[in-house]
Amino acid sequence: MSQWDETADFVIVGSGGGSMAAGLYLKSIGKQPLILEKTDKIGGSTAMSGGVLWIPNHPLQARFGVQDSEEAGRRYLNAAVGHDAGPGSTPARKEAFLKAGPPMVTFLESQGMQFIRAEGWSDYYDELDGGCARSRSLAAPMLDARDMGPLFDNLRMGPMVVPLPVDQTRNITLATRTLKGMWEGVKLLMRLRRMAKTGKPILSYGGALQGRMLMLSEAKGVPIRTNCGIVDLVEEEGRITGVVVAQDGQRRRIRARDGVLINAGGFSRNRAMREKYGPSPASTDWTNANPGDTGEMIEIAQAHGAALDLMDQAWWVPGTLPPNGAVFMHVTDLSKPHVIVVDQNGRRIMNESQSYMANGQALYKAGVPAWVIMDSRHRQRYAWGVQPPGQTPDDWKSSGYMKSASTIESLATAIGLNPAALRQTVDRFNGFARTGKDLDFHRGERAYDNWFGDPRTKPNPNLGAIEKAPFLAFKMVPGDVGTAGGIVTDEHARVLRPDGSVVEGLYATGNSTASVMGRVYPGAGASIAASFVFAWLAAHHAAGRPGG
Structure with missing residues (x-):
């Protein structure tokens, strides 16, 4: 019988x-x-997301x-x-996700969680079939960090989230283009002034979600310990009965009466694992996952018999590498007019407005790196990463991060592409922009494509010709979250x-697992939703109430 330092359920x-x-x-x-x-x-990559x-239905x-x-969610997911x-x-697994999602949301609301429809x-x-153009995504309302009290000091925040206290990303990206965007810009300035006055941020995105969940956990007495890493799982007679932790320079054995749930993220920041499992090239410098996303819990679970799958996949978000800063993610930027992505042969390689995961996969298929090509109107009208429109730092050009030229041909020469090939690609795309029909990649034909487009651009909000100098280029890599x-x-x-048998007493969810979504990202928040749902299902099963 093992000797335990403490016990939890x-x-x-x-x-x-x-x-x-x-x-x-629980x-x-x-x-x-x-x-x-x-x-x-506290908060993991979710807090930075x-x-x-x-959640369908x-x-x-x-x-x-x-x-x-x-049923509509089932048809769409399939x-x-x-x-x-x-x-x-x-x-x-897909059935469990579909059936448990709605009651989980109801439960969290009963505990005091607040959600808004996106x-x-x-x-x-x-x-x-079964797709929903009006959205199946839920978010949390913005949260004044002052309402968290000292808990805020424990919450993980990402550099891409804190500066933007906005309740809808879409409108703020159109601040120079639409009345709704301008009004969102005014509200943003007011919030930023209030933040400067109070010294505390107004949390949005993952900060608002995990901040609220942390407040509820504190109120309900759910204990959360930081600086407490797992060294190993304790296995007795084929069942996982506890964990060995390292804390304050000491090792402690914690018994888990009902089981252990691994929800420790993936391995985005583990160079050796990425080289072993992932597509090449890849780099830990390209990720926006949290610093703790280092994969050891996956390896520990495997050592105790766990099967692994989909180890070559990530939640890809194409990005660029600006000087002196975090990786820029370009989910909204690539949907805007006057921009395309081309490969080393100067050929366009994707529907730039589609799912970011699909675009990451397209980058790997075409060859890494790729090049973003835009005309001056994109830089004047829209943000690039977290850089506001019309404000281009001097070091972008001096560092080589941004290439600029007066003609498409000279831009191609500057980035090592065939000038005639790039000119042919741009001319073909410009023809699509004039007709509003992208015959190569069908950009702008989905409701999702249009979501981050520019409604003032006609006849297709995602297509704008690349014809106004100076022309700009940025090297693009398959970043991830x-x-x-x-x-x-x-x-x-x-x-x-691997044989399909159960490792008794051990559960897992989130980016520690082979995704229920496979190699596809079906909608905004699919990975976070699966993490929530299967954690909730694990707790039910461990408590003897399977099914959620």
């Missing part, structure tokens, strides 16, 4: 999306969860008169993800061995 490894949802459920039925976070901050959950749909159903996406995306943030493949492969689990989030 359910030990949760990692504090990202879903961990606190599981903890809140506290609600009288159980004692314990969340262990190896870093000094857009903070959105994609969630309860806010009916409240706001949106036509949705479990159409988008497919039926052969690997052992992490079985029919049983109206208009369409499914990414809305044209498919986390890996999407890992431990294989079943519909209860139980960890499975």
Whole structure:
């Protein structure tokens, strides 16, 4: 019999999306969860993210008169993800996600969580059977950090999130173009002034989501320990019964009566694992995942028998590498007019306005790196990364990050492309911009494409000719916000061995697992939603109430 330093009912490894949802459920039925976070901050990559959950048929749909159903979600998920996406995306797993999502949202609301609909943030493949153009995504309202009190000091925040206290990314990206965008810009300035006066930020995106979840966890008595990394799992007679932790220079053994849940993220910041499993080239310098995304819990689970899958996948977000700063992500920027992405042969390679994950996969298919080509109107009218429109730092050009030229041909020479090939590509694209029909990649034909487009650009809000000098180029790489492969689990989030048998007492969710979404990102917040849902299902199963 093992000697234990302490005991909990359910030990949760990692504090990202879903961990606190599981903890809140267990506290609600009288159980004692314990969340262990190896870093000094709480919230994981979820806190640094857009903070959105994609839940088909969630309860806010009916409240706001949106036509949705479990069956529509099923048809769409099957159409988008497919039926052969690997052992992490079985029919049983997809069914569990669809059925448990809505009651989980209802439960979290009953605990005091606040959600808002992301109206208009369409499914990414809305044209498919069951797609919802009005959005299945939920977000959290903005949160004044002062309302968190000292808890705010424990919350992880990302550099891409803190400066933008806005409640809808789409409008602020059109601040120079539409009345709604201008008004959002005015409100942003007012919030920034208030932040400067109070010395505390107004949290949005993942900060608002995880900030609220942290406040609820504190109020309900869910214990969360930071600087508490897992060294190993304790296995007795084929069952995981606890964990070995390192804290304050000492090792402690914590018993888990009902089980252990791994929700510790993926391996975006583990160079050796990326080189072993991922596509090439790749770099830990290209990720926006949290600093704790280092993969050791995946390796520990594998050492205890866990099967792995989809280890070559990540939540790709094409990015560029500005001087002296974090990786720029270009989800909204590439949807705007007057910009295309080309390969080393000067050929266009993608629908720039489609899902960021699909665009990352397109980059790898075409060859890394690629080149962003734009005309001066894009830089004048729209943001690039977190840089506002019309404000281009001097070091962009002096460092070589941005190339500039008076003609397309001279720009091609500056970046090592064939001038005639790039000219041919631009001329063909400009023809599409004039007719509004992209015959090569169908850009602008989906509702999602249009979501981040410019409605003032006609006849297609995503297509604008590249013809006004100076012309600009940026080298683009397949950045990411986390890996999407890992431990294989079943519909209860139980960890499975390669032969399909269960590693008793061990559960996993989030980016530590092979995604239920397979190699596809069906809508805004799909990864965070899966993390929440399967953490919630794991807690139910461990408590003897499977199914959620």
